[in-house]
Amino acid sequence: MAFGQAAGPPASRRQVETLGELIRAAGHTDFRDARGPLGLNQRQAGGRFTRDEADALIARLEAETEDGAPSDSDAGSADSPTPARRSAPTNRRDAELANSLHRVPAEILAAELQRRGWAVMEP
Numbered sequence: 001m002a003f004g005q006a007a008g009p010p011a012s013r014r015q016v017e018t019l020g021e022l023i024r025a026a027g028h029t030d031f032r033d034a035r036g037p038l039g040l041n042q043r044q045a046g047g048r049f050t051r052d053e054a055d056a057l058i059a060r061l062e063a064e065t066e067d068g069a070p071s072d073s074d075a076g077s078a079d080s081p082t083p084a085r086r087s088a089p090t091n092r093r094d095a096e097l098a099n100s101l102h103r104v105p106a107e108i109l110a111a112e113l114q115r116r117g118w119a120v121m122e123p
Contacts, residue, residue, distance in 0.1 A: 011054035016047055019054060022061040027095025 011019075020031070028034035035045040044053065101109065110120045 008050035008052055011049040011051050015051065015054040015058065016049065018058055019049070019061070020047075022058065022065070025065060026061060027098070 023031060023034045023038075026034070028037070031040060031047050032045045034040060035042075038057075049057070113120050
């Protein structure tokens with residue numbers, strides 16, 4: 001098998017479309033955007049999956065959307081990607097807002113939350 005080639009038959013177009021929908025529902029714009037958080041390799045970030053990889057990722061993303069949290073059963077598997085996010089945003093706008101909040105210094109964010117009536121304390 002050549003370097004970078006998949007070990008198995010390619011995923012069907014329907015599987016790749018389903019993956020795209022699930023990835024967008026998780027707050028990512030495309031496979032490349034989801035590469036780091038979902039642990040996809042370079043081939044997968046280009047939208048190329050084997051049938052088994054697609055089935056496993058679809059099952060994991062569906063389980064995460066049902067539970068609202070990443071599944072721990074896949075965390076130790078070498079061939080399945082592990083998520084780095086704590087929770088999945090509900091839509092694209094929420095995902096963009098969550099990403100922009102990472103750039104806000106904690107002191108400014110805490111001050112704004114206190115201004116809005118929230119109780120804030122350090123972790």
